[in-house]
Amino acid sequence: MRRSIVSRFAGLFATFGVAGMSLHGASALAQEAGAAGQPMVGAPHAWALGLQPAGGVVKEAIHDFNQLVLWIIIVITAFVGALLAWVIWRYRAEKNPVPSRTSHHTLLEVAWTVLPVLILVVIAIPSFRLIYWEDRAVDAEVTVNVTGRQWYWHYAYPDQGNFAFDSYPIQEADLKPGQLRNLTVDEPLVIPVDTNIRVITTGQDVIHSFFVPSLGVQKYTIPGRTMETWMRADRVGTFYGQCNQICGTNHWFMPIVVRAVPKAEFEAWTAAAKQRFAQVGGAPAVATAGKAEADTTQLADLRR
Known part of the structure; x- marks a missing residue:
């Protein structure tokens, strides 16, 4: 191609x-x-x-x-x-x-x-x-489920242990040196380099858009529908994107960070992620739920 x-x-x-x-x-x-x-x-x-x-x-x-x-x-x-x-x-x-x-x-x-x-x-x-x-992805080695929510991203790895996690932006006051304002998140989407990544998108509430310009990927996340696209990173790096569908008050609050790492590092990351984002009875672990509740309160403060 x-x-x-x-x-x-x-x-x-x-x-x-x-x-x-x-x-x-x-x-x-x-x-x-x-x-x-x-x-x-x-x-x-x-x-x-x-x-x-x-x-x-x-x-x-x-x-x-x-x-x-x-x-x-x-x-x-x-x-x-x-x-x-x-x-x-x-x-x-x-x-x-x-x-x-x-x-x-x-x-x-x-x-x-x-x-x-x-x-x-x-x-x-x-x-x-x-x-x-x-x-459509051809010979995809990794599948990632992407769910757009108001106003954050939810990622799942069904064929890597079926773990999932939420990705929230880091507040400007909490940024560290070198981190990009309005683009940095606490939990990036991690993928291996030189690998075809199947991306399955859906929406939980309204239409969002999964858009990472430097990887050439853009797909809507629509409630009640699953849509497919794919991406591939040919070099190690960090690739930033944002939701480019106006999805509500905190539309700006949905940055995307994709971190491409060597395959050996990706395997080590997935092994650790299975423990960090362990599922209990199909629901996120208590730590993740507590974090989501805190961030929801933070979003409510921003709306005021």
Whole structure:
């Protein structure tokens, strides 16, 4: 999929100029950092331009498609701008004091109907390919259940011991040095690198949205429905996201943190997590319930 029709079209349009060499500058830097063994941080940056750097194959495919559409827009804009400038110069009043009343030019009418259709086909084919590619996990090794709740996330690992936990944002007053405001959580979603992760989403109360830009994953969590998507982190790092569906008063209070770790570290984490988030009779452990109650009280204070 990486070198699919999307990439080939993108390479074709990139020959029209050198700007394409810098379009994925941030992504290239992220890949170099990953190759050098430095953990990647997938988060928004001040004055950043373009999409967030890619942390996996899905986002790389999205980058390719974005580049394809960008170059199509550049070519169309340049052509229309040049055509408009030529018309203004060629048919100005000084040169054409008696304007022509020619109309119904068959060739032009066919051209400006057929060309947009062809452009849309060029965009639609890789677009549909990408949408269907993101829709279902192929050979997934890990499944994660994601439940959107007002206003926090609930994660479960059904095939890793069937443990579950809640993920709450850390208050600004409790942030430690290096932690991101409004994006850091107490319990991140942990996944192994170089692994296809099946993501099953649902909602408990209203519609939320599980959105992690640098991993190229976005899926609604709808009450009464289960929906599937997938993600894959190709390098160790921490990837930040947020609910991007306006879901109520504390919509801003639903950040997402996905921490990608080596497979050996993930196995050690799951072994410890089974003990930390032990289930008793199908209900969360007392410590988790008490924490949820405290955070619910905190949310109520924020609403006031």
